[in-house]
Amino acid sequence: MTYDLLIRNARVLDGTGAAPFRGDVAVCGERIVAIGDLGDAAARTLIDAGGRYLAPGFIDVHTHDDTNVIRTPAMLPKLSQGVTTVVVGNCGISASPVTLEDEVPDPMNLLGRVEDFRYPSFAAYAEAVDAATPSVNVAALVGHTSLRSQAMDDFARPAGNAEIDTMERLLRRALAEGALGLSSGLAYRNAFHAPTAEMTPLVAAVGEAGGVYTTHLRDEFAGLPGAMDEAFATARQGRVPLVISHLKCAGAGNWGGAPPALAKLEDAARGQRAHCDCYPYTAGSSTLDLGQVTDEIEITITWSEPHPEQARRPLKAIAEEWNLSLREAAERLQPAGAVYHNMSEDDMRRVLAHPLSMVGSDGLPNDPHPHPRLWGAFPRVLARYSRDLGLMPLAEAVRKMTSLSAANFDLVDRGEIREGAYADLTLFDLATLEDTADYATPVAPARGIELVVVNGTIAYRQGAATGERSGRMLRRTQRIANSLTPHSMEESP
Ligand SMILES: [Zn+2]
Numbered sequence: 001m002t003y004d005l006l007i008r009n010a011r012v013l014d015g016t017g018a019a020p021f022r023g024d025v026a027v028c029g030e031r032i033v034a035i036g037d038l039g040d041a042a043a044r045t046l047i048d049a050g051g052r053y054l055a056p057g058f059i060d061v062h063t064h065d066d067t068n069v070i071r072t073p074a075m076l077p078k079l080s081q082g083v084t085t086v087v088v089g090n091c092g093i094s095a096s097p098v099t100l101e102d103e104v105p106d107p108m109n110l111l112g113r114v115e116d117f118r119y120p121s122f123a124a125y126a127e128a129v130d131a132a133t134p135s136v137n138v139a140a141l142v143g144h145t146s147l148r149s150q151a152m153d154d155f156a157r158p159a160g161n162a163e164i165d166t167m168e169r170l171l172r173r174a175l176a177e178g179a180l181g182l183s184s185g186l187a188y189r190n191a192f193h194a195p196t197a198e199m200t201p202l203v204a205a206v207g208e209a210g211g212v213y214t215t216h217l218r219d220e221f222a223g224l225p226g227a228m229d230e231a232f233a234t235a236r237q238g239r240v241p242l243v244i245s246h247l248k249c250a251g252a253g254n255w256g257g258a259p260p261a262l263a264k265l266e267d268a269a270r271g272q273r274a275h276c277d278c279y280p281y282t283a284g285s286s287t288l289d290l291g292q293v294t295d296e297i298e299i300t301i302t303w304s305e306p307h308p309e310q311a312r313r314p315l316k317a318i319a320e321e322w323n324l325s326l327r328e329a330a331e332r333l334q335p336a337g338a339v340y341h342n343m344s345e346d347d348m349r350r351v352l353a354h355p356l357s358m359v360g361s362d363g364l365p366n367d368p369h370p371h372p373r374l375w376g377a378f379p380r381v382l383a384r385y386s387r388d389l390g391l392m393p394l395a396e397a398v399r400k401m402t403s404l405s406a407a408n409f410d411l412v413d414r415g416e417i418r419e420g421a422y423a424d425l426t427l428f429d430l431a432t433l434e435d436t437a438d439y440a441t442p443v444a445p446a447r448g449i450e451l452v453v454v455n456g457t458i459a460y461r462q463g464a465a466t467g468e469r470s471g472r473m474l475r476r477t478q479r480i481a482n483s484l485t486p487h488s489m490e491e492s493p
Contacts, residue, residue, distance in 0.1 A: 004028050004456060006043030007427065010054035015402035015416040017395050025054060027423040030456040030470075035419060045458070049427055052450060055398045056415050057084025057424030058378045059405035062214075062245060062277045062360025064088065066095035066125075066140070067112040073134040074465055077365060080445035081378040081435075082426030084454045085474065087409055089141030090245055090362070091216040092185030096125035097170050098146045105149050105190050107287045109335060110364055122174035126473040135459045137424070139409060139474040141214060142174045144184040144202065145191045155190035159198050172205050178475025180409055181211030181240065186218035186227075188289075196230055203238030211476060212409060214243040214277075221251040224261055232268045241273035243408060246362050247351050250284065250342045252296040258347035262354050269356055275408050277360035278351045280380045282343040283439070285364055285371035288336035293326050297342045300439070302369045304336035312369050337364070339371050339439065352381065353391050358408065359401040372442040376435030379446035383433040394430070411474055427451035 005027040011020045012035070024038040034041075060078060066088040069075060078086055088094065093108045096119035104114050111117075119125035122142065129138050144167075145155075151166040152159055159167065171182060182202055185191050203213050213235050217227035228244065235242035244265070249257035268274045285302065293299065299315040310318050310333060319329035330336070351357055359381050363374030373380075378401060386397040406415025413421045426449065433448030445463070452460035457470035 001041060003033065003041060003043040005045045005047070005423070005453070005458070006038065006041060007047045007049050007054055007425070008038070009051060010049035010427065011051055012417055013053055013055040013395050013398045014418060015056040015398060017399035017403070019395055020053065025417060025425070027453070027456050030422055032417060032419055032421050032423050035417065047427070047451060052427055052429045053394070054417070054425060054427050055082070056402040056417050057426050057452065057454065058082045058359075058401040059085045059087070059409070059411065059415055060361050060378070061087045061243070061358050061405045061409060062090050062279070062362045064090065064093070064110050064363070065138075065365055067116040068365045069134040069136070069138050070128050070132040071112070071116070072365070073132045073469055075135045076445065076465060077363060077375045079135045079452055079460050079465060080375065080449060082428060082449045082452055083136060083378060084424035084426065084452060084471075085137040085139065085411065085414060087139050087141065087180065089143050090183050090214060092143040092145035092183055092188065092191050094141060094143035094146045094183070095119055096122050096140070097142070097174055098150060100149065105145065105155065106335065107185065107188050108146060108149065110287060110366060112366060122177040122179050126178055126475060129473045133469045134471040135465060135469040136454060136471040137474050138471060139180050139411060139476075141181050141183040142171055142179045144182060144194065144199070145188065147171060147202070148191065148194070155193065157193050158195050164198060164201055168201055168205055171202055172209070175206065175209035175211055175476070178473070179211065180476050181213055182206045183214040183216070183245070185216040187216055187220060192218065196234060199234050200237055203234050203240055207239035211240065212243060213238065213240040214245050216245040220248050222254055224249060224254065224257060225264060228261065228264055232272065232274065235274070236272050241408065242275070244274070244276040246284070246360065247276035247278055247357065248284065248343050249347045250340075252342075255344035255347060258350040262350060265356055275356045275358060275404070276351065278348070278357045279360060279362050279373045279377050280348065280352055280385055281371070281373050282345050282348050283339050283341040283371065284343070285339045285367070286337070288330055288333060288338040290327060290330055292340055292342070293330045295326060297340060299341070300339045301333060302337040302339055302367050302371075304333040307333055337367050349385070349391055352385060357400060358405045370442050372435070372437035372439055374437070375442065375444055376437035376446060379433050379448065380435035382428070382430070383435065383448070387430055387433070410476060412477060423453055423456040425451070425453040
């Protein structure tokens, strides 16, 4: 037997959270075919892991890479972290099923320019992804705000019945064409006016198709508990598994709120399938939101259309220079992007360490001065939070970026090292692993990611992409509607 690829002498973290074991992993075609002591088996490509860790390729469950996987298929910010699959379409914004003619509504402008929104159907988008052959696999949600952009002429009100029907029709078709589910971004002004009643029929359609519902909550500040209740109720009623996006306690007045928020998540998870994702930083980033402008925290401008020269500067300094209030300065900078230093380290660590949380970068690939999470989130969890600070065992950190993610997003045969699974693999050197991206120099690849294999093909090796791109669109397979079995029970502490 000659394998296509044999990785010898690795410390295998299989993604399930089990302790690592020494062994060899063999690949034929796109699948893992053998694991264990494979002796002197022959292989077309042989890699000696030298005792370094081999994990399933990381799954970035929270991305805004929708149009980047097509425009910049090398996907270096993700590949260089060991990521082999990205879930796009989060926070209510997706590139499909959308066509736009002039303006790009906020925050859909995080995804690209007007000409990037040219996929009237999910199928058209999926075909474009496959045609681009990105270096990583892509799975996609449909965004509620994106649906609104196709059904409504005014975002500042609830959708009427006919408009909800239009959204539901578009959504059902996308689900039939392989969309994973629905996302919402109810905190954003272009979705905030959608009442729960607007979400219910859409989420129910997702439930019938066996998909997932992810939500950037209506309130991540003082109103967090109520916003979580809304999400749990909507998901319960629609019979869908829920993922709360980037769970956080934002705003200085709400720091210390993680323990009750996580207790609430645990409570809900006893009766329904509920998880969250999290990035390992205490700053958030998005478009510049006037509602979040405050002097309590540091806000840095990352881009501004009318004032590009103000990028990378603190809003406070800009306001002082212009002799304006923070709010007036923020208005003058619009449309713009910002980094908000609005979380406490202790809260973030608690969410990150919790067994119901997954790792998602929330990276913004079109930001000229992006939040460092775009290039650093995954190595940062492993190196800083697991290795250096001991926040969780390495195997548990890997589980949160592999098998748990694959299970929650129904990515079949991904997220685990086992015979028969797809050969999405990441080999890293724990001793040298480091996220090098920071707020000052955010565009910087991680150190210590030695090898990344996507669908059996070596995509990244010794700090550089090989140019062999083998990612593909992962379409949701049709299944019987979800049961409400809380199979997360055993994960609950
Ligand atoms: Zn979000």
